[in-house]
Amino acid sequence: MRRLFAPLTEPAVRRVVVASLTLSGAVGVFGLSFGVASVSAGASVWQTSALSLFVFTGASQFSAMSVVGAGGSLWAAFGGAVLLAARNLVYGLALSSSAADTKYSLAGSLSRRLIASHFVIDETTALALAQDSPRLRKIAFWTTGLALFSFWNIGTLIGALLGTAIDPKQFGLDIAFPAAFIVMLVPHLRTRLGKQAAALGGALCLVSISFVPIGVPILIAAAAVFVGLRK
């Protein structure tokens, strides 16, 4: 145990760990709102917790339950959620190439890499890639991954239990879905292409909503990514 905490005496390591824990705490609050929203959309407490434990990629979880709650088919819910999870593939690539050929790479033993895979999400990638040494990258990845996973799941469980105890609609909590989506969307609007994709995606959804089954407009909105074909 003492050996595990020994690196904390180094300022650089401490900085990374503090950043990871701060971010994870904030994500725990996000988990809380997912828990409330998910049970109000019709999932049980167990199902809500299973989503956070085994899917563990926030936007996909929110998206799936938002479509289910609106009365969409499970296929449409699944399709939108998988599309949103696809960016984790890009993160995995970025993480593994940033760490190639060093003894501190995320590529440890195969079993360790299989565990690491579950933690490949926005926050772990962002914090790991922000470090300038491979060793700090590895520390950032694992502390963020483990802390965030814990906080996200604890938050989800508390939120789910709260959500079953109250009438979410009476407290205006059906707005938890769009509010969370807005918060997640803001960082993607920094670039010109991001703004274009958001505007086109939103427009495609609104014009198709009355003509296709519930949830399918979200899949149609994915066509907006082709604005990325031209620079």
Added chain:
Amino acid sequence: MQPAPEHLWLMIAALGVSAYALKMCGLIVLGSHRLPQVVDRCLGLIPAALLAALVLKDTFSIGQVLAVDARVAGFAVAVIAAWRRAPLIVVVVLAAAATALVRAM
């Protein structure tokens, strides 16, 4: 209409497997290969397109019908709060309060 619990469980399982497979493919299977830049760029735009669509769906529709109701108040408040970089919990609480208030009027 709510799906049967066992069907929802199936969807959750399929989603868990798919999400893990995508993460693992990037980290382990493809390793340090690079995707063509244009693919990279398009994949990176998925959240912008889908999240915008989800926001509008959840605010302006009930099922397949476009609708303007108390949720619009919450939406407006959430946009302003998120734009000013308020933490999520503040955004949700303010938006929920605005929606509940309009509903109670």
